[in-house]
Amino acid sequence: MAPESSANTPSTTENRGNIAAASGRRASITVELAERSYPIEIGTGITGELADVLRQEVGDLSHALVIADESIQTHWADPIIECLSSIDNVRVNNTNVPSGETTKSVEHLSRLWDWLLSSGADRRSVLFAIGGGVVGDLAGFAAASFTRGIRFVQIPTTLLAMVDSSVGGKTGINLSGGKNMVGAFWQPELVWIDTACLQTMGERDYLSGLAEVVKYGVIEDAEFFDWLCKNAASLLARDHAALQHAVTRSCQSKARVVRDDERETSGRRAILNYGHTFAHAIEATAGYGAILHGEAVSIGMQMAASLAIDMGLCDESLLTRQTELLTACGLPVQFADADADKMLPVMMRDKKVAHGKLRFILPTDIGNVQLVGDVDPAQVRSAIQAHR
Amino acid sequence: MAPESSANTPSTTENRGNIAAASGRRASITVELAERSYPIEIGTGITGELADVLRQEVGDLSHALVIADESIQTHWADPIIECLSSIDNVRVNNTNVPSGETTKSVEHLSRLWDWLLSSGADRRSVLFAIGGGVVGDLAGFAAASFTRGIRFVQIPTTLLAMVDSSVGGKTGINLSGGKNMVGAFWQPELVWIDTACLQTMGERDYLSGLAEVVKYGVIEDAEFFDWLCKNAASLLARDHAALQHAVTRSCQSKARVVRDDERETSGRRAILNYGHTFAHAIEATAGYGAILHGEAVSIGMQMAASLAIDMGLCDESLLTRQTELLTACGLPVQFADADADKMLPVMMRDKKVAHGKLRFILPTDIGNVQLVGDVDPAQVRSAIQAHR
Numbered sequence: 127m128a129p130e131s132s133a134n135t136p137s138t139t140e141n142r143g144n145i146a147a148a149s150g151r152r153a154s155i156t157v158e159l160a161e162r163s164y165p166i167e168i169g170t171g172i173t174g175e176l177a178d179v180l181r182q183e184v185g186d187l188s189h190a191l192v193i194a195d196e197s198i199q200t201h202w203a204d205p206i207i208e209c210l211s212s213i214d215n216v217r218v219n220n221t222n223v224p225s226g227e228t229t230k231s232v233e234h235l236s237r238l239w240d241w242l243l244s245s246g247a248d249r250r251s252v253l254f255a256i257g258g259g260v261v262g263d264l265a266g267f268a269a270a271s272f273t274r275g276i277r278f279v280q281i282p283t284t285l286l287a288m289v290d291s292s293v294g295g296k297t298g299i300n301l302s303g304g305k306n307m308v309g310a311f312w313q314p315e316l317v318w319i320d321t322a323c324l325q326t327m328g329e330r331d332y333l334s335g336l337a338e339v340v341k342y343g344v345i346e347d348a349e350f351f352d353w354l355c356k357n358a359a360s361l362l363a364r365d366h367a368a369l370q371h372a373v374t375r376s377c378q379s380k381a382r383v384v385r386d387d388e389r390e391t392s393g394r395r396a397i398l399n400y401g402h403t404f405a406h407a408i409e410a411t412a413g414y415g416a417i418l419h420g421e422a423v424s425i426g427m428q429m430a431a432s433l434a435i436d437m438g439l440c441d442e443s444l445l446t447r448q449t450e451l452l453t454a455c456g457l458p459v460q461f462a463d464a465d466a467d468k469m470l471p472v473m474m475r476d477k478k479v480a481h482g483k484l485r486f487i488l489p490t491d492i493g494n495v496q497l498v499g500d501v502d503p504a505q506v507r508s509a510i511q512a513h514r
Numbered sequence: 515m516a517p518e519s520s521a522n523t524p525s526t527t528e529n530r531g532n533i534a535a536a537s538g539r540r541a542s543i544t545v546e547l548a549e550r551s552y553p554i555e556i557g558t559g560i561t562g563e564l565a566d567v568l569r570q571e572v573g574d575l576s577h578a579l580v581i582a583d584e585s586i587q588t589h590w591a592d593p594i595i596e597c598l599s600s601i602d603n604v605r606v607n608n609t610n611v612p613s614g615e616t617t618k619s620v621e622h623l624s625r626l627w628d629w630l631l632s633s634g635a636d637r638r639s640v641l642f643a644i645g646g647g648v649v650g651d652l653a654g655f656a657a658a659s660f661t662r663g664i665r666f667v668q669i670p671t672t673l674l675a676m677v678d679s680s681v682g683g684k685t686g687i688n689l690s691g692g693k694n695m696v697g698a699f700w701q702p703e704l705v706w707i708d709t710a711c712l713q714t715m716g717e718r719d720y721l722s723g724l725a726e727v728v729k730y731g732v733i734e735d736a737e738f739f740d741w742l743c744k745n746a747a748s749l750l751a752r753d754h755a756a757l758q759h760a761v762t763r764s765c766q767s768k769a770r771v772v773r774d775d776e777r778e779t780s781g782r783r784a785i786l787n788y789g790h791t792f793a794h795a796i797e798a799t800a801g802y803g804a805i806l807h808g809e810a811v812s813i814g815m816q817m818a819a820s821l822a823i824d825m826g827l828c829d830e831s832l833l834t835r836q837t838e839l840l841t842a843c844g845l846p847v848q849f850a851d852a853d854a855d856k857m858l859p860v861m862m863r864d865k866k867v868a869h870g871k872l873r874f875i876l877p878t879d880i881g882n883v884q885l886v887g888d889v890d891p892a893q894v895r896s897a898i899q900a901h902r
Contacts, residue, residue, distance in 0.1 A: 232627070236620045243691045271659070274686060274697045275777075298662060303631045309662045310698060389663075 153374045157293065157381045159313060159388055166293060166317040166377045170366050173205050176318060177213050183316045184252060184277065189217045191247055193238065193265040195257030195283070196222040202283050202323055203256045210254070219245040227415070229260050230299045230306075238268040252277045252315070258284035259291035263309070266297030270312030280314045283323040285335025286420060289342075289376035290398075292317050294384040305406075311389050319377075321369045334420030336361060336455040337401075339372050341427065342379035344448060345400045348493030350375045351451070358454035397495050400487040401427030404510070407469035408461055417461070424457035425464070425513055433509035434488040437498070444489055460513040469510055470503060541762045545681065545769040547701060547776055554681060554705040554765045558754050561593050564706060565601050571704045572640060572665065577605045579635055581626065581653040583645030583671070584610040590671050590711055591644045598642070607633040615803070617648050618687045620696075626656040640665045640703070646672035647679035651697070654685030658700030668702045671711040673723025674808055677730075677764035678786075680705050682772040693794075699777050707765075709757045722808030724749060724843040725789075727760050729815065730767035732836060733785045736881030738763045739839070746842035785883050788875040789815030792898070795857035796849055805849070812845035813852070813901055821897035822876040825886070832877055848901040857898055858891060 152169035165183055169175070180187055190210045194203035199222055210218045221241050223229045242253075253276060255265035262280050269278035280292035298309020324332060339361075343351030353371070354361070360368035380398070387394035404426030409417060431445040452459050473484060484501040540557035553571055557563070568575055578598045582591035587610055598606045609629050611617045630641075641664060643653035650668050657666035668680035686697020712720060727749075731739030741759070742749070748756035768786070775782035792814030797805060819833040837847050861872060871888040878884055 232620070232624045239620070239689055239696050240691065243689050243695055267659075271655075271686075271696050271698060273695060274684070274699055296662070298659075301627055301631050303628065307631055307661060308627050308659045310659060311662055 151370070153370065155374065155377050155381055157313070157317075158385045162295075162313045162388075164313060164315055164317070166319065166381065168288075168319045168321065168370060168374050168377065170321045170370060172318075172320050172322075173209055176206065176209050179316065179318070180210075180213070180279075184279065186250060187213065187216055187252055189247065189251040190219070190254060191242060191245060191251055192218060192220040192254045192256060193261060193268070194220065194222055194255075195225050195261045197225045198257055198283050198323075201326060202281075202320075206254065206256060206281060219247075223257075223261060223264065225258075225260070227260060227300070230264050232299060232301070232308075234264060235268060235299050238264065239272060242268065242272045247272060247276065249273050249276055252279060254279045254281060256281040256283060258282065258287045262287055262292050263297050263306070264299060266295075266312055266314070267299060267309045270297055270310035275312065277315045278312070280317045282317070282319060284327060285324055285332055285373075286338060288319045288321070288324075288373050289335065290338045290380065292319070293377055293380045294395075295388065313388075317377075319373060321366065321373055324369055325364055330418060332364070333362075333456045334418040337420035337424040337427070337452070337457055339376050340448075340451055340455060340457075341398075341400055341423065342376045343451075344427065344489055344492060345379075345397045345487070345495045346383070346493060347375065347379050348491075350379070351447075351492050355447070355451050355454070358451065362454075362456060393497055396497055397487050400489070400495055401425075401430050403473055403484075403486055404429040404469070407472040408464060410472045411465060411468040412461075412463060421458050422461075424452050424459065425461045428452070428459050428513045429509045430486060430488055432512040433486060433501070433505060434490070436505050436508060437488070437501070439488050439490050439496070439498070444492060447492060462514055464510050464514045466507040466510040470506065473506070539758070541758065543762065543765050543769055545701070545705075546773045550683075550701045550776075552701060552703055552705070554707065554769065556676075556707040556709065556758060556762050556765065558709045558758060560706075560708050560710075561597055564594065564597050567704065567706070568598075568601070568667075572667065574638060575601065575604055575640055577635065577639040578607070578642060579630060579633060579639055580606060580608040580642045580644060581649060581656075582608065582610055582643075583613050583649045585613045586645055586671050586711075589714060590669075590708075594642065594644060594669060607635075611645075611649060611652065613646075613648070615648060615688070618652050618694075620687060620689070622652060623656060623687050626652065627660060630656065630660045635660060635664065637661050637664055640667060642667045642669060644669040644671060646670065646675045650675055650680050651685050651694070652687060654683075654700055654702070655687060655697045658685055658698035663700065665703045666700070668705045670705070670707060672715060673712055673720055673761075674726060676707045676709070676712075676761050677723065678726045678768065680707075681765055681768045683776065701776075705765075707761060709754065709761055712757055713752055718806060720752070721750075721844040722806040725808035725812040725815070725840070725845055727764050728836075728839055728843060728845075729786075729788055729811065730764045731839075732815065732877055732880060733767070733788045733875070733883045734771070734881060735763065735767050736879075738767070739835075739880050743835070743839050743842070746839065750842075750844060781885055784885055785875050788877070788883055789813075789818050791861055791872075791874055792817040792857070795860040796852060798860045799853060799856040800849075800851060809846050810849075812840050812847065813849045816840070816847050816901045817897045818874060818876055820900040821874060821889070821893060822878070824893050824896060825876065825889070827876050827878050827884070827886070832880060835880060850902055852898050852902045854895040854898040858894065861894070 155166040157164050253269040255262045269276050282288045282292035295311045295313035297312050298306045301307045343354050357368050401423045405422035408422040434440045449459050485499045487495045488498045489495050543554040545552055641657040643650045657664050670676045670680040683699045683701035685700050686694045689695045731742050745756050789811045793810035796810040822828045840847050873887045875883050876886045
C-alpha cells in the first residue's frame, strides 16, 4: 500500500543484538475468513521453523516461486530460499524486483507474469513475496491472476508491511494516473513475520512504520495505546520483546477488521484509513517520496484529530495524547509545507469521496473512530492549517 | 476463451428476418452461485427491454462504461448505448477494441485500465462488454481488477460467446507464451443475450459456435442431443425459435456445471473441456486462426470419441451419432493436417496434464462423460490418426 523507498538494506553502522538467541517464541494469529482463513506467524530469528510451518499450513508444496526486493536478497531472501530448497522434492525459482513504488507498475507485473510462465508455474505452485509493501502488493496480484489464482505466502521484511500491507489480502499495482487503482482481494496462505528483519531497517523507514502501529491504538485498541505510551522508548531501541508485542497486537487489530469486512463492503474496513485521506493528499502534493507514507499518516492522524475536535466529536486531550505518543515514536506531527489549497482538490478525488462530499474516519476517543460524511471543507482547511 | 477472427460484422448479402417481430418472449436462467448468482436473459430483438432488466438486476446504475468489438459498434453496440443513455441520470462512456485474439493482450488490458481511470470509473461504475469471447474475456478481467473489482454485464454477440465464454465468470488475457494464462474468476451481474445478433454473423463463425452447442448434448444432456439431431436444419437456417431453444438449453447446461464447480476445484467443471485438449493442440499446430476454435472442438470431440471407443468406454454408435450431428451442423469431423508428432508435445504441456500424464474428458454414452487419467500416448496417437 505504501511507498517504501529504501526498504531494509542492512545498516552497517548498527548491530541490534543476537537474532538467533531470540528464537523460539512464535506468536500465531488467525485471520478468520472461513475457507480463506490463514495464520500470521510472528517471531524473531525463526527461519529454521519455516519448513515445518509450511508443511502444516500450505500442504502440497512442490514448486516455490520466490519474488524478492533486490535490496534484501542476500540478507533475508537467500536464507528463505535455502530453507525452501532443503525441503524434499521442492523446486525453487527466484527473481528480483527493484525497491521503490515505481515497481508497482503494469510493466513489472507483465514481466512477473512472463517469468511465472517461463518458470513452469501452474496452479499447484506457491509464490513467496519477500520484501516491503511494494513487493507484497505486486507479487500478490501476480499470484491472484496467474492461471486465475495461485497460492502465495507473504514474508514482509519492513515494519509497515508487517503491520499493514501483508495482512488482509489487498494486492495491486498503480496506474500512471492513480495509486492502487488495479488489483485483487487475494488472501495469502500464510504471513510469515520475522521481526529480526527490523533490526536492519534504516531509521527513517523504521520510524515511519510505527505510525501505522500507533494507528491501531487510536482506532480500536485503547489498551494497546496505553502500552505504546509506556513502551515507546523500547520500540525506538528496537527491543525484541517490545517489537514482537507491537507487531502481534497490530496484526490482531488488522485481522479483526479484515474478518469483519474482507472486501470493504460494510464500511468497517474503512477505519484502517484513519489519517489516510489527509496523508494521501500530503504525499501527493509533497511529491511522492519526499515524505514517507508513515510520516504522512502521522501528520494526517493529527489533522484528523483536530478536525474531530473542531466538529465536537472528541475533546482536546485526545490530540494531546496522540501528539505525545507520535513524538515519542520519533514521528513528525506537523508539516510546514502543508498547503490546503493544493490538498483539498486531491482529497475531493479520493476513492472515499461519495458524490463530491468529503468523508473522514474521525476519533471519538482513544480506541474508537467513526466514519463522518459530508464534512465542511472550511473545517478541513482549518485542520490542515493547525498542523503546519 | 476462443479465437473469433471475424466476430459478427453484418452480412450484406443476407437478411434473416424481422428481428423486432420476434421480440417479447425472453427466457431467463439463473446461474446459482449464492451471493454471486446472476441471470442469463435470452431473447430475440430485446434491446427495448434492457433498461427495465438493468433496474431489477443491476440496481444502482449511474455510470456505464461500454467496451465493444469495433466490428459490431454500429450494428449492436450503438443501440445498447442509446438504451443506456436514455436511462435517467446515467452517464455513458464508450470505447472499442479490435476484433481478434491478439486483443487479449497485456497492452490492451493496460489501455483499458487507463481508459477506465480517465473516464472517472469508480467502484459504483458498471462495465458492459459487447462482442465475442475476446471482448468478454478482456473486459471481464478489466472489471475484475479495476479498483479490485467493479460490476460488469456480458452482452455476447457471437454464438460461441453466448453459449460458452459469457457464462461462468472465467475472464482473462493471453501471454505471448500461452493462452488464458492470466485472469480472474469474476462473475457478471447479468448476461444479456439477444439472438438477433446471430443473424448477422458470418457463416463460418456461426457454424463454429454450433460445436460448443453439440458439446453440451454429449457431455450432460442426452435429450438436447436428440433435439439437435432433429433440428439441425432449423439451426442452419438460423430459425429464431430454434436458436432461442439451442442457446437457452446450452446456457442451462453451462449454468449447472458452473454452479457445481465455480472455480474448477472439484473437477466437475473440467467436463466442459470435452474435445478441447485435442482442439487446443490442433489450433496450436495449425497456427492459431488457421482453424476456428469451434471447428477444432468439433474435430477434437471426434478424436475424444475414438479414444473412448479404443479404451472400451463406449461403443461405436456414439461416434456414429456424433459424426452425423456435427456433419448436419456443417462442422468438420476430420482434419487432414492433424499431425500427432506435433500435437502430442502440445498436449503434454496442457494445463490439465497432471505430473506428465495425459488426462481426457471421454464419453461413456451420449449425455455422460468422465475424466480419465494416465492415458497411453499410443492410443492418443491412434485417435488423432483416425480423424485425418
